[in-house]
Amino acid sequence: MPDDPWQPPRILLAVDLVILTLRDARLHVLLVERGIDPFLGTFALPGGFLRDEHEDIEVAARRELLEEAGLSNVHVEPLAVYGEPGRDPRGRVVSVAYLAIAPRLPEPIAGTDAAGASWTSVDDALAPGTELAFDHRRIIIDGIERARTKLEHTALATAFCAKSFTISELQQVYEAVWGVRLDPRNFYRKVQGAHGFIVADGPMRKTPNGRPARLFKAGTAHVLNPPMTRP
Structure with a gap:
């Protein structure tokens, strides 16, 4: 009996954005309040799924930044890829994270599936009592380390x-x-x-x-x- 034909696993592709700026001489990260499940009401990085198989990954990142925080014309660069099983309760999700470090960014404007958007000091964002959705704490830490390295070089x-x-x-x-x-x-x-x-x-x-x-x-x-x- 012939083997069953191989079927590719169902994997969803998403983007997450670590946007850093200085406000009042403190490093801040852009966070949104999730307006949908999972993690309804929890703070998270701006981001979301690609619309379809034809959407470019960086285009998706810029779209999510505009839709969830009202920001555009921000230089973004690849940070890392996160794809461990179990990182998203909706299924197997691989996320491509992008980083932006820019001065004098405006107040964000929440939209689509974000209930709110705000600049949060990285000290507050990473404080033990702050609950962050998914594995976004780790992604923020990685983004901060990249920013610190960029200032070195x-x-x-x-x-x-x-x-x-x-x-x-x-x-x-x-x-x-x-x-x-x-x-x-x-x-x-x-x-x-x-x-x-x-x-x-x-x-x-x-x-x-x-x-x-x-x-x-x-x-x-x-x-x-x-x-x-x-x-």
């Missing part, structure tokens, strides 16, 4: 500053994303040693303590050499 931090900024203001960006306090003298030395990272810009500015501080602007370097290694 790229000039991304200058995008979170004004056109002209002080070394202290740049240091605040690193402290917010890395979640550590940095020694000002050591930070100044590292910044100045990264070729093309920042350049002098205009006259000095008085700081809140009355002392003048030099102003800088972003340099031409996109990749930092040497990198700004974390303590």
